[in-house]
Amino acid sequence: MTELLSYGFMRNALMAGVLVSLACGVIGTLVVLKRMVFISGGIAHTAYGGVGLAFYLGVNPVLGAITFSLLASLLMGYIQRKTRQRPDTLIGVMWAMGMAIGIIFADLTPGYKADLMSYLFGSILAVTQSDLILMLIVDVLVIGVVILFYKEFQATSFDETFARARNLPVDLLYVILITMIGLAVVMLMRVVGLIMIIALLTVPAAIGALFLKHMNKIMWLATGLSLVFTTGGLLLSYTLNLTSGATIILISGLAYLIALLVRRLCPRCSE
Amino acid sequence: MSAAQEMNQPLVEVQNVYAGYNHETVLEDINLAIQPEDFIGLIGPNGGGKTTLLKVILGLLEPRQGSVRVMGKSPRRGRKSIGYVPQFAIFDSDFPISVHDVVRMGRLGPDHLFKPYSEKDDAIVDERLAWVDLLEHKDRALSELSGGQRQRVYIARALAGEPALLLLDEPTISVDIEARAHIYDLLHRINGHGVTILLVSHDLNVISKYVKTIGCLNRTLHYHGEKELTAEMVNASFGCPVDLIAHGVPHRVLEEHEGQP
Numbered sequence: 376m377t378e379l380l381s382y383g384f385m386r387n388a389l390m391a392g393v394l395v396s397l398a399c400g401v402i403g404t405l406v407v408l409k410r411m412v413f414i415s416g417g418i419a420h421t422a423y424g425g426v427g428l429a430f431y432l433g434v435n436p437v438l439g440a441i442t443f444s445l446l447a448s449l450l451m452g453y454i455q456r457k458t459r460q461r462p463d464t465l466i467g468v469m470w471a472m473g474m475a476i477g478i479i480f481a482d483l484t485p486g487y488k489a490d491l492m493s494y495l496f497g498s499i500l501a502v503t504q505s506d507l508i509l510m511l512i513v514d515v516l517v518i519g520v521v522i523l524f525y526k527e528f529q530a531t532s533f534d535e536t537f538a539r540a541r542n543l544p545v546d547l548l549y550v551i552l553i554t555m556i557g558l559a560v561v562m563l564m565r566v567v568g569l570i571m572i573i574a575l576l577t578v579p580a581a582i583g584a585l586f587l588k589h590m591n592k593i594m595w596l597a598t599g600l601s602l603v604f605t606t607g608g609l610l611l612s613y614t615l616n617l618t619s620g621a622t623i624i625l626i627s628g629l630a631y632l633i634a635l636l637v638r639r640l641c642p643r644c645s646e
Numbered sequence: 647m648s649a650a651q652e653m654n655q656p657l658v659e660v661q662n663v664y665a666g667y668n669h670e671t672v673l674e675d676i677n678l679a680i681q682p683e684d685f686i687g688l689i690g691p692n693g694g695g696k697t698t699l700l701k702v703i704l705g706l707l708e709p710r711q712g713s714v715r716v717m718g719k720s721p722r723r724g725r726k727s728i729g730y731v732p733q734f735a736i737f738d739s740d741f742p743i744s745v746h747d748v749v750r751m752g753r754l755g756p757d758h759l760f761k762p763y764s765e766k767d768d769a770i771v772d773e774r775l776a777w778v779d780l781l782e783h784k785d786r787a788l789s790e791l792s793g794g795q796r797q798r799v800y801i802a803r804a805l806a807g808e809p810a811l812l813l814l815d816e817p818t819i820s821v822d823i824e825a826r827a828h829i830y831d832l833l834h835r836i837n838g839h840g841v842t843i844l845l846v847s848h849d850l851n852v853i854s855k856y857v858k859t860i861g862c863l864n865r866t867l868h869y870h871g872e873k874e875l876t877a878e879m880v881n882a883s884f885g886c887p888v889d890l891i892a893h894g895v896p897h898r899v900l901e902e903h904e905g906q907p
Contacts, residue, residue, distance in 0.1 A: 526758075542755050
């Protein structure tokens, strides 16, 4: 362990795990309770279009990812709430279109493209100091916003009609939440890659919701679980020489299956 | 007390309202004035527009035609004086939340953004929980409560906003008979405290015992601000007498009312 910590990249990776877990626990809980899992997946995959475009233009891919992710968030949020079309179909189409745009721009970009893969599958070991600073900023934003509007997010997640009848700015709160999801997605992209983001965003909160009956407690447990999954996955992948993102996700998925089994075998095992 | 109430004007005035979704018209030419301290029961078959009417009053659905005034204002401005108890079915009964936190939602509003709940909020929340006999359960998770208890939580939540008017959408659906009586007794007491009530239900039997005035709603509204339910009103709303049986309304109730003026 001490030997591992002597590597700068490993220290950065572990730190990234901590920062990502904070956002995952908090935002993931709202995603799960508000049933926004699919839309989060759509945002993540559409962000790849931004990564490809940024590569083509020769700018920082994170910038492209943030732009696309925020645009996708707003557009999908609008689709989800306002159009008469089946929203899941439209979101599914955007999901694939984003990926396609990313790949086409990658084709058009001359030279070495291995870096593009790291956005698909994550590269927690390649996290830099400036990535960590970006993650810290996202954490502060996300957690700050959720603390500020906690009771309103709780109310709109539980019963939006009632919240609207109480004159709460339901639509604005939705836009704020989906923007936070967009930011969290970009941050998670570095760690597990955008293909696997959904799992890390939802599994910790979903396990929490199986056993706990208060939203804030679920957020805490989800943060803790997410930390266990990222750190555990990172160390395991290092030891066994496996891809870190995929290892993290497999551990999360296994934990979820075990949690479901425990819940089924032991109905009283909840708060 | 607002100027509208002092002049004994209706809390809600619905005039010539037509409303619906997409291409479907659900409400036709609705006229309704809700007088202070009334306890109105509106019955009607499923799909008869009961929920739609409540949504129009709450400003959640724009009518196609006609006007709605709540406390003399537009529904969006006036609705803070309304406590809404939505239909049971819309809730995720597994949602992780405590009873206390649900009732606190009734205190929310634009004034409460960026502010934590105050001691006054919590005092009102506790008082309302006591009204519905659930104060000792305030820290329990909502999902642990029975259907009847949960319904009372939603009533407490609506009352936490200190409303002049309570709107209830099928408050006794999926609740057993004993809990049903408890809820109606509770509403009777709340009405006694000066809170006006509008309740919609397809449950004619129970309603007629507790309400002060009664009406029938099925696309069109038959309401005359009276307690008696005439055969014509029921027939007009539920359709022919064969339908009456199909909707579970026994003839006995109808016959009793037929003899009255």
